[in-house]
Amino acid sequence: MEHLEIERKFLILSDTFKKEAYQKDRLVQGYLNTHPDRTVRVRIMNHEAFITVKGPTNTAGTSRFEWEINIPVEEATNLIDLCETGILEKYRYRVPVGRHIFEVDEFLGENKGLIVAEIELQHENEPFEKPNWLGKEVTGDKRYYNSALTKKPFTTW
């Protein structure tokens, strides 16, 4: 399955979002490639796994080509062993806000302390409701790319 991913990313001001979340998943992910023109990610989320290929980001940092396929979890485990160093672990909360759902990632391990909220939009200028826990926008800031966090984890900033 492929689509154009349009999303904006924010830091958060408080963890009150946790009370509003309707779902919490544990994600483990590694990269078979972290090149900005073509990342290849292996992700295990609960009892599901995926390979995701993403293309280069547009200048504003808001959109990129994304392709994804489901794969067996056991095979994903072996593929994660092949990945570049810097496996990411995080909790992902799904938080409904107005007509949208924010995905809020609370990183673990070497990225502990980092919490980032993302919202996927239909088009770049689509309006959305900003909850009171939403902080500074960091869309397009490459340090916050998950592929970058494998190399320069948040605790080393």
Next chain:
Amino acid sequence: MEHLEIERKFLILSDTFKKEAYQKDRLVQGYLNTHPDRTVRVRIMNHEAFITVKGPTNTAGTSRFEWEINIPVEEATNLIDLCETGILEKYRYRVPVGRHIFEVDEFLGENKGLIVAEIELQHENEPFEKPNWLGKEVTGDKRYYNSALTKKPFTTW
């Protein structure tokens, strides 16, 4: 699907193998990563497509972890557009010899003139019949890796 790929690779002495082939396919393939520790290949073969991840090769150059999944051809076409420069095109002949099948790749484009025969084995020392068109063994010679041919095509050697 994952397995340990054990194979040996040879140059050829003549193209008489073509008369012995029972199948000829046209392959187009690109790489989302050519790192020797983890190659990610997108391949279209006739009306089928695959993503294949391979791990590092053992010291002898004979075996490596391989994982593969079928994907829709149309999606593969878009993924090939994302690949590193150096898309490979080749004909693949399947040639039965004794109890084995040789896959003989006749490269096109910038690798025109290169023909390589491969045999997949169950274990490294498995005996196999050598047809009279089989030439020098090049197993483990990194120049002949398909991922290397994208960067240094045969016609530039």
